[in-house]
Amino acid sequence: AQSVSQHNHHVILSEAASLELGCNYSYGGTVNLFWYVQYPGQHLQLLLKYFSGDPLVKGIKGFEAEFIKSKFSFNLRKPSVQWSDTAEYFCAVNAGGGATNKLIFGTGTLLAVQP
Amino acid sequence: DTGVSQNPRHKITKRGQNVTFRCDPISEHNRLYWYRQTLGQGPEFLTYFQNEAQLEKSRLLSDRFSAERPKGSFSTLEIQRTEQGDSAMYLCASSSLTSGGLNTGELFFGEGSRLTVL
Numbered sequence: 754a755q756s757v758s759q760h761n762h763h764v765i766l767s768e769a770a771s772l773e774l775g776c777n778y779s780y781g782g783t784v785n786l787f788w789y790v791q792y793p794g795q796h797l798q799l800l801l802k803y804f805s806g807d808p809l810v811k812g813i814k815g816f817e818a819e820f821i822k823s824k825f826s827f828n829l830r831k832p833s834v835q836w837s838d839t840a841e842y843f844c845a846v847n848a849g850g851g852a853t854n855k856l857i858f859g860t861g862t863l864l865a866v867q868p
Numbered sequence: 869d870t871g872v873s874q875n876p877r878h879k880i881t882k883r884g885q886n887v888t889f890r891c892d893p894i895s896e897h898n899r900l901y902w903y904r905q906t907l908g909q910g911p912e913f914l915t916y917f918q919n920e921a922q923l924e925k926s927r928l929l930s931d932r933f934s935a936e937r938p939k940g941s942f943s944t945l946e947i948q949r950t951e952q953g954d955s956a957m958y959l960c961a962s963s964s965l966t967s968g969g970l971n972t973g974e975l976f977f978g979e980g981s982r983l984t985v986l
Contacts, residue, residue, distance in 0.1 A: 757910075759910075762908075785973050796872075796978055796980070797961075797977040798977070804973060843910050843911070845910075847973060855901070855916060856975060857913070861908075861909070861910050
């Protein structure tokens with residue numbers, strides 16, 4: 754069965770620090786990969802996604818992620834975080850080429866940015 | 869607001885009672901999904917519809933759970949004889965195909981319905 758692992762459950766950073774959140778998935782075939790973000794009191798929203806092509810994808814608010822197929826990883830990065838980035842971040846995978854949009858989510862990483 | 873709408877936002881019930889949640893997807897979306905999220909976990913897939921057809925159900929969806937989307941628009945999720953283990957946030961999401969029939973891959977989530985079973 755497909756699964757997604759997020760190794761950092763809780764991350765605390767100061768403003769302007771760099772961010773990297775790990776995400777690994779288990780599935781040997783074609784995958785679509787996503788990062789969703791949930792700001793306090795708000796619904797889940799898409800941060801960025803990878804379908805094919807350039808493995809370095811850029812999303813909203815200065816976030817980017819790199820798909821490394823050999824490592825089954827899709828880590829999220831941001832060079833300089835802001836207090837407003839405080840949120841919970843979820844990595845998700847859609848196995849099988851996206852036929853159903855059925856996403857498998859990781860357990861999430863809670864990011865707290867201190868001003 | 870033209871996003872995904874869920875109600876009620878909060879429901880507190882006693883064990884053994886039935887509860888029903890409603891989801892109104894984005895109007896032009898033909899796919900609708902239900903997820904469940906518990907504290908410290910990511911959303912877990914429950915079931916999804918394409919138009920009015922329920923195409924997949926997770927093993928998490930026991931016989932006490934039933935979901936419908938009778939006219940291919942709004943959907944309901946009913947939980948019968950609730951148990952304390954049913955306490956969770958129930959999330960609804962919708963999506964659509966592009967005009968070319970390609971899957972956009974993006975799910976649009978509602979704010980969820982939080983269930984507390986006493």
